[in-house]
Amino acid sequence: MRWVLLGLAAAGALGAAVVLGPAAIPLAELGTSPIVRDLRLPRALLAFLVGGALATAGTGLQGLLRNPLADPFLLGLSGGAGLGVVLAIALGWGGPWGLPVAAFAGAMGAMVLVYRLGLVSGGALDPRTMLLAGVAVGAFAAAVTTAIVSLAEASQLRNAFLWLWGGLSGASWQTVAVLAVYAPVPLAVLAAAARPLDLLALGEEPARYLGADVERVKRRVYLAASLLTAAAVAVSGVIGFVGLLVPHLARLVWGHRHGALLPAAFVGGGTLLTLADTLARTVVAPRELPVGIVTALVGVPVFALLLRRWGAP
Amino acid sequence: MLVGLALLACGRGATGRPAALAVTDDAGRRVNLVAPAARVVSLAPSLTELLFALGAGPQVVGRTTWCRYPAAAAAVPDVGDGLSPNLEAVAARRPDLVLLYHSPLNETTAAQLERLGIATVLLRQDRHADVARHARLLGVLTGHPGAGDSIGRVLDSVVAAAAPPARVRVAIVVWDAPPTVIGAGSYLDELVTLAGGANVFHDLAAASATVSLETIVHRDPGVIAILPDADAVMPPAWARRPEWRAVRAVRAGRFLVLPAELFGRPSPRAPEAVLELRRLLARETTP
Numbered sequence: 146m147r148w149v150l151l152g153l154a155a156a157g158a159l160g161a162a163v164v165l166g167p168a169a170i171p172l173a174e175l176g177t178s179p180i181v182r183d184l185r186l187p188r189a190l191l192a193f194l195v196g197g198a199l200a201t202a203g204t205g206l207q208g209l210l211r212n213p214l215a216d217p218f219l220l221g222l223s224g225g226a227g228l229g230v231v232l233a234i235a236l237g238w239g240g241p242w243g244l245p246v247a248a249f250a251g252a253m254g255a256m257v258l259v260y261r262l263g264l265v266s267g268g269a270l271d272p273r274t275m276l277l278a279g280v281a282v283g284a285f286a287a288a289v290t291t292a293i294v295s296l297a298e299a300s301q302l303r304n305a306f307l308w309l310w311g312g313l314s315g316a317s318w319q320t321v322a323v324l325a326v327y328a329p330v331p332l333a334v335l336a337a338a339a340r341p342l343d344l345l346a347l348g349e350e351p352a353r354y355l356g357a358d359v360e361r362v363k364r365r366v367y368l369a370a371s372l373l374t375a376a377a378v379a380v381s382g383v384i385g386f387v388g389l390l391v392p393h394l395a396r397l398v399w400g401h402r403h404g405a406l407l408p409a410a411f412v413g414g415g416t417l418l419t420l421a422d423t424l425a426r427t428v429v430a431p432r433e434l435p436v437g438i439v440t441a442l443v444g445v446p447v448f449a450l451l452l453r454r455w456g457a458p
Numbered sequence: 459m460l461v462g463l464a465l466l467a468c469g470r471g472a473t474g475r476p477a478a479l480a481v482t483d484d485a486g487r488r489v490n491l492v493a494p495a496a497r498v499v500s501l502a503p504s505l506t507e508l509l510f511a512l513g514a515g516p517q518v519v520g521r522t523t524w525c526r527y528p529a530a531a532a533a534v535p536d537v538g539d540g541l542s543p544n545l546e547a548v549a550a551r552r553p554d555l556v557l558l559y560h561s562p563l564n565e566t567t568a569a570q571l572e573r574l575g576i577a578t579v580l581l582r583q584d585r586h587a588d589v590a591r592h593a594r595l596l597g598v599l600t601g602h603p604g605a606g607d608s609i610g611r612v613l614d615s616v617v618a619a620a621a622p623p624a625r626v627r628v629a630i631v632v633w634d635a636p637p638t639v640i641g642a643g644s645y646l647d648e649l650v651t652l653a654g655g656a657n658v659f660h661d662l663a664a665a666s667a668t669v670s671l672e673t674i675v676h677r678d679p680g681v682i683a684i685l686p687d688a689d690a691v692m693p694p695a696w697a698r699r700p701e702w703r704a705v706r707a708v709r710a711g712r713f714l715v716l717p718a719e720l721f722g723r724p725s726p727r728a729p730e731a732v733l734e735l736r737r738l739l740a741r742e743t744t745p
Contacts, residue, residue, distance in 0.1 A: 167669075168676030183704040184672045243695065244635070304633050307668075314636040314671060317700035431673040432662065433636065 147398055147409075155193075155412050158419040162189035165423055167430035188316035192422040192436075193415035194324045195313070195377045196387050198332070200414020202370035202377075203388030204395065204407055205335045208342040209366045210272045216389035217374035220279030223309075224286030225255025226378040231290045231305045235297050244308055245315070245379040251286070252375035258282050260367065270363045309382045312436035313422050320380045327376050331369035332411070338366050339403035346401060386440040387414050390448055397455040417444055481595050484560045484588075485568075485580040494601025495555035495577070499548050501540035502559040504583045504723045506531050508592060509557075511609060511726040514600040520551040527719055543567060549574055555599060557581060584665070586648045589724045590614055609726050616729050622654035626739045628714070629658050629679035629707070634696035636668045645724045646716070650683070652728075653735035675704050681742050682707045683714040685722055714738050 163175065163185050170178050202217040209215075229251020233243050262278035263270045294302045341362040344352035353359050377384070395409040421439040428434065479491040499520030500506040506525040509518050515530055522540040525531045537547040542563060548556060548571065556571050558564040560582035568578040579599065581592050590613040597606015628650050630640035640646045641662030650657045658677040659669065682705070684694060693713050702708045716722075720731050 167673045179704060180672045180675050184670075184675065184701060187701075242699075307633060307638070308635050312636060314668075315699070315701060319700050426670050426672075431659070431669050432664075433668045433670050435636075435668075 151409065151412050151416070155416045155419075158416045158423070159189050159193060162192065162419050162423045165427050167426060183317070187318045187321045188313050188422065189419055190321045191316040191324065191380060192313050192419040194321065194328060195381045195384065196391075196418025197411040197415035198324070198328050198373040198377050199384065199388035199418075200391035200395070200410040201332060201335055201407055202373040203414075204392040204403070204410040205338070205342070205366045205370040206388075207392050208345060208403060209363055209370070210276060211346065212272070212276065213393065214389070215276075216385075217370060217377070218383060218385065218388065219283075220259050220275065220371070221255040221282035221286065222252040222371060222374050222378065223383040224283035224290070225251040225253070225258075226375070226383065227251065227305070227309050228286040228290045229254070230309055231293050231302055234302055234305050235293055245320075248309070248382075249375050249379035252371070252378050255282050255286060256368075256371040256375065263367075269360055270367065272363075275367070310435055310437060312384065312425065312433075313381050314433070315380060324376060324380055328373060331372045334365055334369035335373075336407055338362050338369075339407055342366065342403040343401070381436075383437070384418065384440065385437045386444055387418055390444050391417060394444075394448060394451055397451045417447075479598055481579070481598055483579040483595075484582045485565060487568075487580065489577060489579050489599070491555065491577055491599060495553075495599055497551065497553045498555045498557065498600060499537060499551050499553040500525065500557045501537075501543050501548070501564075502557060502581070502583065503527070503540070504589075504725060505557045505559075505581060505592070505596070506534075507723075507725050507727075508583075508589065508596060508609075509600065512593065512597055512600060512602045512605045514596070514602055517600055519553060520548060527725075545570055545574075549576065555579070557596075559583075583724050585645055586613065586617065586652075586724055586728055589726055589728065593726060613726065613728055616652060616732055622736070626655045626742050627658050627678075627680045628655045628683050628739075629674055629677070629681075630683045630685075630716075631674075632666055632685060634694070634699070634702065637671050637674060638666055638668050639674070641665060641667050646683075646685075646721065649721065649728070649731055649735055652732045653739055655735070655739050671701055671704065675706075679705075679707050681712040681714050681739075683716055685716050685718045712742065714742065 163181060166185055168180055170180060175181050199217050203215065206215040206217060207213060226248040229247040230244050233247030238247060259275060259278045259282050263275035266274060341352065341357040344355050344357045345359065345362065349359050391414040392410050395406050395413050399405045399409045417440060421443050422436050424443065425434040425436045425439045479494065481489050483489055496517055497519045498509065498514065498517050500509055500518055501522055503522060503525045506518065506521050507527050509515060510528050510530060518534050520537040521531055521534045523536050523538060524540065535551060537551060538544045540559060541561065553576055556576055556578045558568055558578055558580050560580035564580060568580055571578050583589060583592055590610040593609040593613070594606040597603045630646050632638050632640060639659045640657065641664045642660050643663055643665035647657045647660060658679045692715060693711055696702055697708050720727060720734065
């Protein structure tokens with residue numbers, strides 16, 4: 146029943162995203178309109194993929210770090226991506242794909258740095274060290290970014306922030322294809338780690354006694370979640386809230402088993418972001434709201450409702 | 459002009475009794491000078507340009523890093539940024555008048571400078587009509603009231619002259635991701651209208667706004683105007699991105715380049731800008 150409802154919600158969100166938009170397109174012309182074919186449909190699919198990727202990455206990281214505040218951007222990835230974008234603009238790296246590639250590279254740089262710092266206490270990844278390292282790397286990247294922005298031509302670099310918080314306006318069949326080819330690998334790695342993540346919830350010692358290769362699971366979950374997040378940043382900038390709260394929403398309804406939790410988070414995150422983006426495009430049309438604002442405006446009431454119904458996560 | 463010279467003579471202050479110059483700035487503050495300002499620091503590029511146009515260039519003793527027009531402005535000492543300026547650097551120029559862009563933050567800056575005994579004016583030069591008003595105001599404060607009046611009259615006449623009927627529908631795109639366009643609140647929208655074009659986003663009251671790409675496709679402008687950076691390539695790199703190819707004018711490569719130096723800010727060269735834009739738009743109607 147829960148799965149049916151979730152499926153219906155996902156289908157409804159995708160349907161609404163295709164039917165609704167600032168340009169009035171009659172239902173009869175939905176199949177032939179280039180606006181629907183080239184803009185709305187890829188944007189709806191990209192929103193679903195990005196939302197799903199962020200929520201799944203958040204679920205994995207919360208399980209790995211055993212911290213309810215973990216979200217895909219907590220470990221310095223947004224800071225790294227921001228630095229990449231600002232550097233790309235400041236150094237004039239052009240090309241139509243300049244900024245997405247720079248954001249991806251920046252996020253990957255932050256990931257490698259945090260990973261290395263997480264390993265300082267011997268060969269084991271220490272979640273507490275990683276959290277601190279993530280926050281530190283993020284703060285450092287933000288400081289360098291701000292320094293560049295305040296010293297260089299202002300108008301151009303302010304646009305870097307617009308891009309970074311820009312949402313899904315860059316959607317096209319190409320970005321959908323890139324994500325559709327790229328995301329399944331880290332998603333599969335996370336899905337394969339479902340059982341060990343369940344064990345990890347008991348603590349590292351008990352998980353080890355129950356047969357989990359804890360170090361390997363931690364490494365894989367961290368890298369897979371970061372790779373998903375870096376790709377999401379590259380195609381849509383930093384979108385908050387989805388990766389933080391959708392895992393909790395899913396946990397309220399599906400419990401703590403990652404086998405059900407991860408797919409539920411993927412579909413739930415995709416649904417929430419698709420819905421939020423449709424609202425962002427339409428409520429103040431022809432203007433557009435930043436989608437991150439809408440995810441919070443839509444997500445928080447849903448969260449409050451589920452919290453009342455199912456109790457604390 | 460004679461009055462100006464008389465005031466200037468007064469300002470140099472050898473003999474005369476102090477003549478009071480009083481204006482009201484854009485923050486609604488009364489600004490009184492006993493004599494035309496002889497040492498002016500301008501903390502906004504548009505105001506620096508206006509000072510030089512008034513013939514007050516020799517009185518400018520400080521400018522922002524971004525004041526690059528006219529070329530003579532480069533010879534004026536640079537005091538840094540115009541928004542949250544470096545007060546010490548400004549005061550070190552020993553100005554008797556500081557021009558600031560009118561923003562809430564700069565109201566605090568103005569109060570701080572006033573405490574140092576330096577007169578300030580807060581001016582918000584965002585629209586075409588602001589330039590004419592500021593030309594007259596700064597003409598009085600710098601002792602060039604005649605020049606201020608004549609610049610004001612020329613700028614007023616640009617508006618009074620009947621604009622040709624709008625034939626070209628224009629979208630002014632200032633940023634590609636998220637797509638950001640110029641609305642009715644901007645000086646550029648005024649220029650397009652004066653030049654006989656129609657901004658397809660004239661219904662947006664804001665100066666600029668983020669819009670959906672599908673809205674641009676739907677409104678189907680005949681030409682896309684952009685303000686390129688100095689080293690920008692044409693057409694812009696984003697024109698090759700697949701989502702932008704959905705816009706007909708982008709596919710057809712109908713781009714109009716508005717050099718930021720002439721079009722980027724409200725300036726006394728508006729008549730020149732309008733003529734140039736009219737020429738560019740005429741070229742678009744006869745392909």
